Amino acid sequence: MLAIIATPSIASAQTTLPDTIPIFPLEDVMLFPEMSVPLHIFEPRYKSMIADALKGNRVIGMVLLRPGYEKDYDRSPSVFQIGCAGVINEVEQLPNGEYNIVLGALTKYRITREEASRPYRIAHVAPIADVVSDADRPALRARRLRLEELIRQSGGRTGIAAAPPNISDERLVNGMSQLAHIDELDRERLLEADNPLRRADLLIAILEKSIAER
Numbered sequence: 001m002l003a004i005i006a007t008p009s010i011a012s013a014q015t016t017l018p019d020t021i022p023i024f025p026l027e028d029v030m031l032f033p034e035m036s037v038p039l040h041i042f043e044p045r046y047k048s049m050i051a052d053a054l055k056g057n058r059v060i061g062m063v064l065l066r067p068g069y070e071k072d073y074d075r076s077p078s079v080f081q082i083g084c085a086g087v088i089n090e091v092e093q094l095p096n097g098e099y100n101i102v103l104g105a106l107t108k109y110r111i112t113r114e115e116a117s118r119p120y121r122i123a124h125v126a127p128i129a130d131v132v133s134d135a136d137r138p139a140l141r142a143r144r145l146r147l148e149e150l151i152r153q154s155g156g157r158t159g160i161a162a163a164p165p166n167i168s169d170e171r172l173v174n175g176m177s178q179l180a181h182i183d184e185l186d187r188e189r190l191l192e193a194d195n196p197l198r199r200a201d202l203l204i205a206i207l208e209k210s211i212a213e214r
Helices: 044-055 134-153 171-180 184-192 194-212
Strands: 020-026 036-041 059-064 082-094 101-114 121-128
Touching: 020 044, 020 101, 036 044, 036 082, 044 059, 044 101, 059 101, 059 121, 059 184, 082 184, 101 184, 134 171, 134 194, 171 184, 171 194, 184 194
Parallel strands: 020 059
Antiparallel strands: 020 121, 036 101, 059 082, 082 101, 101 121
């Protein structure tokens, strides 16, 4: 089972989303606000992407491939329009030219269009706010308690080992959304939620259904 680690806030010179970013489409790995994700980069086009990013602002946009991507994978398969951009905070280049990196979340974004100026995909993007209002905080705390209860009741079926007490309510929701054993299309729905409270409501419904069916 996975544990949600209470990591410190991302410390990087890059604090705003550029107008254009390279995007890294994957079928089953996503990044949520305030979280980080380890990645192994081995395809030639994405090794070029990392090399170029390291020379610049170190920003990469994670995005989920749409179902049916396989037939066009080597070119430009269809992706969802909302993803989460991150900053390369850790990097290891291996002797064979591959990379191990850790990408720390910067902001959600929406793809407005793409261009074909590199071997990898470049997207024009607009940032999307993902914040908790003061009015929503009591309700979000109640959702956190329900999520903690679901973890305890599931007997490991959520895939989350424990809910750390020392992280914020929104980070708990984002961490569970990124790590829980759920369908990737449901995970995309969670990312697209307008704010952490709406995400928590969706996550509770998804987990309750999943636990009941197992």
